[in-house]
Amino acid sequence: MKNRITLKELAKLLNVSVSTVSKALNDSPEISPKTIQRVKELAALHKYRPNPTAVNLKSSKSGTIGVIIPNISNAFFANVLSGIEAQAQKEGLQVITYISNESWEEEKKIVEMLATGFVDGVLIAIAEETQRKKEFGHIQNLIDYDIPVVLYDRIDFDMTVDKIGVDDRKIFFDATKYLQTLNLKKIGIATSIHHMGVGKLRITGYKEALASKEDFFIANSAKPDSLREKLLKLMLQDKVDALLCSDFESTMMAYRLAFENGLGIPKDLKIVGFINGKLARYLAPSVSYVDQKPERIGENAMILLKKRINNPNEKGRDTQIVETELVHLESTASA
Amino acid sequence: MKNRITLKELAKLLNVSVSTVSKALNDSPEISPKTIQRVKELAALHKYRPNPTAVNLKSSKSGTIGVIIPNISNAFFANVLSGIEAQAQKEGLQVITYISNESWEEEKKIVEMLATGFVDGVLIAIAEETQRKKEFGHIQNLIDYDIPVVLYDRIDFDMTVDKIGVDDRKIFFDATKYLQTLNLKKIGIATSIHHMGVGKLRITGYKEALASKEDFFIANSAKPDSLREKLLKLMLQDKVDALLCSDFESTMMAYRLAFENGLGIPKDLKIVGFINGKLARYLAPSVSYVDQKPERIGENAMILLKKRINNPNEKGRDTQIVETELVHLESTASA
DNA sequence: CTGAAAGCGCTTACAG
DNA sequence: CTGAAAGCGCTTACAG
Numbered sequence: 104m105k106n107r108i109t110l111k112e113l114a115k116l117l118n119v120s121v122s123t124v125s126k127a128l129n130d131s132p133e134i135s136p137k138t139i140q141r142v143k144e145l146a147a148l149h150k151y152r153p154n155p156t157a158v159n160l161k162s163s164k165s166g167t168i169g170v171i172i173p174n175i176s177n178a179f180f181a182n183v184l185s186g187i188e189a190q191a192q193k194e195g196l197q198v199i200t201y202i203s204n205e206s207w208e209e210e211k212k213i214v215e216m217l218a219t220g221f222v223d224g225v226l227i228a229i230a231e232e233t234q235r236k237k238e239f240g241h242i243q244n245l246i247d248y249d250i251p252v253v254l255y256d257r258i259d260f261d262m263t264v265d266k267i268g269v270d271d272r273k274i275f276f277d278a279t280k281y282l283q284t285l286n287l288k289k290i291g292i293a294t295s296i297h298h299m300g301v302g303k304l305r306i307t308g309y310k311e312a313l314a315s316k317e318d319f320f321i322a323n324s325a326k327p328d329s330l331r332e333k334l335l336k337l338m339l340q341d342k343v344d345a346l347l348c349s350d351f352e353s354t355m356m357a358y359r360l361a362f363e364n365g366l367g368i369p370k371d372l373k374i375v376g377f378i379n380g381k382l383a384r385y386l387a388p389s390v391s392y393v394d395q396k397p398e399r400i401g402e403n404a405m406i407l408l409k410k411r412i413n414n415p416n417e418k419g420r421d422t423q424i425v426e427t428e429l430v431h432l433e434s435t436a437s438a
Numbered sequence: 439m440k441n442r443i444t445l446k447e448l449a450k451l452l453n454v455s456v457s458t459v460s461k462a463l464n465d466s467p468e469i470s471p472k473t474i475q476r477v478k479e480l481a482a483l484h485k486y487r488p489n490p491t492a493v494n495l496k497s498s499k500s501g502t503i504g505v506i507i508p509n510i511s512n513a514f515f516a517n518v519l520s521g522i523e524a525q526a527q528k529e530g531l532q533v534i535t536y537i538s539n540e541s542w543e544e545e546k547k548i549v550e551m552l553a554t555g556f557v558d559g560v561l562i563a564i565a566e567e568t569q570r571k572k573e574f575g576h577i578q579n580l581i582d583y584d585i586p587v588v589l590y591d592r593i594d595f596d597m598t599v600d601k602i603g604v605d606d607r608k609i610f611f612d613a614t615k616y617l618q619t620l621n622l623k624k625i626g627i628a629t630s631i632h633h634m635g636v637g638k639l640r641i642t643g644y645k646e647a648l649a650s651k652e653d654f655f656i657a658n659s660a661k662p663d664s665l666r667e668k669l670l671k672l673m674l675q676d677k678v679d680a681l682l683c684s685d686f687e688s689t690m691m692a693y694r695l696a697f698e699n700g701l702g703i704p705k706d707l708k709i710v711g712f713i714n715g716k717l718a719r720y721l722a723p724s725v726s727y728v729d730q731k732p733e734r735i736g737e738n739a740m741i742l743l744k745k746r747i748n749n750p751n752e753k754g755r756d757t758q759i760v761e762t763e764l765v766h767l768e769s770t771a772s773a
Numbered sequence: 774c775t776g777a778a779a780g781c782g783c784t785t786a787c788a789g
Numbered sequence: 790c791t792g793a794a795a796g797c798g799c800t801t802a803c804a805g
Contacts, residue, residue, distance in 0.1 A: 107555050109798060120776045125800060135774055152554035156495045157798035160781050165491060167534070175523075176716070181516045188510075188537045197556075199502070200535045202523045219487035220442050221532075355720035362722030381511070382717070385690035387697030444782060455792045460784060470790055492782035495797050 167197040171227040186401025205231040224251035251411040259300030275308030287344040291320030294349035345373035388433035502532040506562040521736025540566040559586035586746040594635030610643030622679040626655030629684035680708035723768035
């Protein structure tokens with residue numbers, strides 16, 4: 104059953120040339136309708152499909168794009184990928200996924216591979232370690248090779264490249280302001296990503312909203328044990344009224360620690376989290392969360408990349424901001 | 439910066455033939471050490487990388503495999519993908535992901551595309567709708583085309599093909615037996631995937647463990663509202679002592695409904711769930727869960743596929759079972 | 774309207 | 790040890 108039929112074999116069976124078969128299948132006006140029909144019928148009979156590799160070689164396009172994901176276990180990135188996939192299918196592009204595991208070295212290896220021109224374009228969310236090391240040479244190199252690149256989600260970097268993400272500063276600014284309207288005095292934040300661009304911006308937004316009107320209450324650590332300690336201090340000593348949580352880890356840890364220490368949510372402590380909506384609604388109590396619209400980010404990232412692939416010589420670079428939404432559930436309900 | 443250098447251009451610069459350059463770069467013994475060195479130096483200088491598309495065309499291999507995922511928001515599949523990726527990288531293969539969204543039609547479209555020989559092999563977890571319709575023609579067709587295929591996770595189908603998954607019947611059999619050792623009388627199950635192969639097997643395991651010693655308590659529905667109602671009946675009317683939950687939806691809904699109705703976990707109700715370990719530990723109380731070892735499934739699926747790609751003519755087909763683990767957390771703690 | 778030829782960028786048997 | 794030629798499966802300018 105193996106061995107797909109080729110143009111050459113079709114041509115032989117039809118007693119015409121390879122060129123004629125090729126043109127007929129592509130509905131060339133050069134070919135007579137009668138021949139087109141004959142060719143197409145036999146092609147259908149044999150289930151002919153052009154060899155994509157050969158087509159790619161001719162067109163010097165690969166028909167694929169590379170997507171670098173720092174951590175696929177993170178539901179946010181899984182959903183972004185879902186949006187990318189859906190849009191790529193519409194564009195007729197294949198998506199090759201790479202997982203950097205937040206590692207600079209793995210990311211570098213992937214990017215260098217992609218720099219060989221393996222794909223028509225690249226979508227990348229920059230790894231945590233890369234941000235920490237501030238070593239962006241490999242990314243810059245990719246851009247310099249004129250391979251279309253779009254940064255998604257993690258976009259707070261000084262590179263001339265298309266970007267799409269959310270306004271992290273504004274999200275926390277607005278969320279803090281919202282909590283203030285509930286007459287909460289002590290508003291704190293919890294984060295395990297304070298060393299990343301998006302994490303920093305969220306802290307900035309929080310600070311700007313509070314201005315110097317109140318004290319800052321910040322629990323920040325990438326290490327679970329240390330984050331736990333700092334959170335406990337905020338909850339039990341400082342007795343904050345509300346916690347803005349910047350990521351999955353800090354949201355779930357706040358939720359869990361409230362339970363362990365008998366703090367009622369929202370009675371004793373209000374929580375706003377960064378987790379996906381499906382989970383947020385199942386928690387008990389349900390947790391108000393920031394909907395980052397991951398599918399939309401993915402979809403628009405793909406559209407942006409496709410645009411750049413089609414217009415490689417355009418000079419300007421876009422930065423797109425996707426609107427987010429603060430979804431109010433039980434964890435911020437007023438008495 | 440664009441336009442990667444080709445063999446032909448290197449050859450011109452070196453005043454040798456294309457063949458010589460090609461052979462030199464591949465360390466052919468036909469070529470003198472001196473020439474090899476000259477060629478490699480210039481290639482390095484120009485950062486020459488062979489065009490993968492051309493190499494693939496020659497070798498009639500694509501160096502890529504296709505992975506079909508029913509639903510990437512499901513943490514289980516995200517983690518399987520992670521395992522696949524890691525192993526693929528070791529094997530030097532690219533992974534093209536496709537998301538079927540549990541849809542028969544989308545799956546069929548993807549599979550037909552892959553049947554053109556676009557990839558060297560395919561890993562697939564069969565979509566829910568496909569299972570419901572019992573329409574496996576497209577999958578069988580892929581197999582008939584001699585494209586190496588490995589079914590992962592959802593493997594309870596009568597096809598001559600390599601498979602890798604867990605023993606779903608045994609998992610629920612053992613879990614039920616375990617709950618019996620806690621002296622629980624009324625053990626129920628909750629599932630929203632009872633129409634799928636893995637779901638059916640889990641129910642079978644539960645029934646076999648109980649034998650006819652007790653009544654069966656089963657809440658099964660793919661519709662949230664209906665599942666909620668059935669679960670409430672089990673919890674409030676039948677007053678089951680424990681619930682085995684078969685998937686994310688039913689686990690989280692049981693957790694949430696216990697909270698809404700003032701049932702203490704584990705005091706009034708014990709729960710065993712199918713969710714990922716990270717989440718399970720953060721819940722309040724933490725929920726005992728079945729660790730399906732998704733990374734290992736992905737990794738071994740990739741190994742199995744690679745083996746089949748390398749030995750296309752071997753006749754036998756493997757079914758690999760990955761060992762799972764019931765992790766005991768607070769939700770099944772005894773008083 | 775049809776076909777021979779060149780070419781995409783490689784590899785490899787074969788000749789010298 | 791080096792190179793000319795054929796070929797992987799296509800597409801497309803060009804000739805007839």
